[in-house]
Amino acid sequence: MYEFDTIAAISTPMGEGAIAIVRLSGEEAFRIIDEIFVTPSSKKMKDVASHTIHYGHIVDPKTDKIIEEVMVSVMRGPKTFTREDVVEINCHGGLVSVNKLLQLVMSRGARLAEPGEFTKRAFLNGRIDLSQAEAVMDLIRAKTDRAMNVALGQMEGRLSKLIQKLRQEILETLAHVEVNIDYPEYDDVEEMTHQLLLEKSTYVKEELEKLLQTSQQGKILREGLSTVIIGRPNVGKSSLLNSLVHENKAIVTDIPGTTRDVIEEYVSVRGVPLRLVDTAGIRETEDIVERIGVERSREVLKKADLILLVLNNNDDLTMEDKQLFEAVKGMDVIVIVNKTDLPTKIDIGQVKELANHHTVISTSLKEEQGIDELEEAISSMFFQGDLEAGDMTYVSNSRHIGLITQAQQALEDAIVGMESGVPIDIVQIDLTRTWEILGEIIGDAVHESLIDQLFSQFCLGK
Ligand SMILES: Nc1nc2c(c(=O)[nH]1)N(C=O)[C@@H](CNc1ccc(C(=O)N[C@@H](CCC(=O)O)C(=O)O)cc1)CN2
Numbered sequence: 001m002y003e004f005d006t007i008a009a010i011s012t013p014m015g016e017g018a019i020a021i022v023r024l025s026g027e028e029a030f031r032i033i034d035e036i037f038v039t040p041s042s043k044k045m046k047d048v049a050s051h052t053i054h055y056g057h058i059v060d061p062k063t064d065k066i067i068e069e070v071m072v073s074v075m076r077g078p079k080t081f082t083r084e085d086v087v088e089i090n091c092h093g094g095l096v097s098v099n100k101l102l103q104l105v106m107s108r109g110a111r112l113a114e115p116g117e118f119t120k121r122a123f124l125n126g127r128i129d130l131s132q133a134e135a136v137m138d139l140i141r142a143k144t145d146r147a148m149n150v151a152l153g154q155m156e157g158r159l160s161k162l163i164q165k166l167r168q169e170i171l172e173t174l175a176h177v178e179v180n181i182d183y184p185e186y187d188d189v190e191e192m193t194h195q196l197l198l199e200k201s202t203y204v205k206e207e208l209e210k211l212l213q214t215s216q217q218g219k220i221l222r223e224g225l226s227t228v229i230i231g232r233p234n235v236g237k238s239s240l241l242n243s244l245v246h247e248n249k250a251i252v253t254d255i256p257g258t259t260r261d262v263i264e265e266y267v268s269v270r271g272v273p274l275r276l277v278d279t280a281g282i283r284e285t286e287d288i289v290e291r292i293g294v295e296r297s298r299e300v301l302k303k304a305d306l307i308l309l310v311l312n313n314n315d316d317l318t319m320e321d322k323q324l325f326e327a328v329k330g331m332d333v334i335v336i337v338n339k340t341d342l343p344t345k346i347d348i349g350q351v352k353e354l355a356n357h358h359t360v361i362s363t364s365l366k367e368e369q370g371i372d373e374l375e376e377a378i379s380s381m382f383f384q385g386d387l388e389a390g391d392m393t394y395v396s397n398s399r400h401i402g403l404i405t406q407a408q409q410a411l412e413d414a415i416v417g418m419e420s421g422v423p424i425d426i427v428q429i430d431l432t433r434t435w436e437i438l439g440e441i442i443g444d445a446v447h448e449s450l451i452d453q454l455f456s457q458f459c460l461g462k
């Protein structure tokens with residue numbers, strides 16, 4: 001275990017709350033709390049049983065003034081979150097008192113923790129590996145139940161175990177090859193080695209492939225599906241956003257050009273998190289403010305995973321509508337024919353033709369018609385029902401996806417090499433590289449600067 005200084009942070013959100021927590025971790029945690037905490041029976045926290053909570057007052061030893069009435073939890077290392085001694089002060093949730101408390105523990109020798117530093121210690125002290133630590137952050141940021149389950153699985157070590165299993169396979173294969181090389185007197189040893197290498201490499205490569213197949217869905221669950229609503233002015237784009245959010249977030253009026261900027265909202269559509277973007281209606285415009293909005297619309301369009309293209313049932317298809325179809329060619333698109341409560345003027349046959357293989361859905365957002373069908377279309381487009389299987393191992397993090405892709409490439413090199421008869425020691429190099437790359441996922445031999453960078457994205461006090 002590493003020896004670190006004692007860190008402190010406010011581990012609850014900044015703002016008024018019922019209770020706020022100041023957390024301390026490190027060798028000095030018990031010494032510090034015993035200098036500032038007084039219980040009615042004068043207990044010392046260094047003496048009490050681990051994982052107990054105690055009532056008392058925080059007193060500034062310099063002035064003997066009572067600062068707060070608190071509950072203090074005491075957890076003795078190594079059976080703690082960080083594997084170090086941990087003390088948590090539960091105080092009344094006011095901003096001033098919790099900050100005063102933090103100042104006080106710092107004046108007694110604690111250092112303000114960096115973002116993610118508690119979790120970083122859990123990693124450096126070996127309680128969790130890097131992919132588990134990353135999952136802690138994913139859990140906090142999860143926007144839907146499904147996203148949360150993926151994060152929880154990774155936090156419990158589901159991905160880690162799989163990666164470790166594959167690394168073990170590679171290691172055993174390499175050991176086997178070494179042994180075979182040491183006994184070259186057997187005639188068939190070369191062939192056996194060759195056979196074994198090919199079999200194992202193919203097996204590991206296939207497992208990695210399976211994992212990568214989950215990455216698209218995994219990434220959507222983790223980051224949200226970037227969904228952009230486009231359409232001519234006044235067709236009902238903002239109304240659509242409001243229907244999906246089930247709230248009035250965007251301003252809706254009958255004046256074309258109402259939405260001037262890009263509005264962004266998170267929504268869960270049957271467990272699929274959408275990063276939903278409402279745009280200014282795309283048209284040629286003279287209004288300068290609106291024009292900036294239109295340009296931004298075109299920009300977000302390029303980065304979208306899914307396009308919701310809205311048309312007006314009560315109007316003819318225009319040149320602009322056709323241009324929109326043109327602009328989203330090759331992307332995932334759902335076409336929405338809105339305002340079906342009004343007389344149909346649009347040429348549905350032509351819409352279907354333009355939509356090509358894309359789904360077309362009719363809605364009346366005014367009368368709340370068609371929203372269910374739309375939600376169904378969205379969720380089945382990205383998840384074919386297998387998402388319910390709660391024990392799936394997803395790879396969702398770009399860092400992991402990148403590394404698995406690299407590992408797979410190294411294996412591919414090894415396999416191609418074997419098939420074209422390159423010397424065994426070259427193949428060994430490729431396999432060793434695969435083993436190392438996979439190790440980076442769980443934080444085996446990763447560079448310190450990468451670790452710092454990863455944890456700095458965490459919340460303060462986590
Ligand atoms: N008050 C509070 N709530 C919290 C946390 C915390 O630190 N404080 N957590 C954190 O942010 C999460 C809980 N996570 C935790 C994970 C492991 C251990 C822990 O002590 N693990 C020991 C085993 C303990 C035992 O066997 O009793 C270990 O793995 O060695 C504690 C908390 C969520 N809730």
Ligand SMILES: Nc1nc2c(ncn2[C@@H]2O[C@H](COP(=O)(O)OP(=O)(O)OP(=O)(O)O)[C@@H](O)[C@H]2O)c(=O)[nH]1
Nearest residue numbers: 233234235236237238239257258259281364365366
């Ligand atoms: N009859 C009818 N009116 C609708 C329907 N959906 C939206 N509207 C109305 O159409 C008008 C325009 O709706 P918005 O949602 O603001 O349209 P928009 O596409 O965001 O418009 P811009 O932001 O100006 O580009 C509003 O008056 C809505 O109430 C519908 O299904 N039926």
Ligand SMILES: [Mg+2]
Nearest residue numbers: 237238258259
């Ligand atoms: Mg609008």
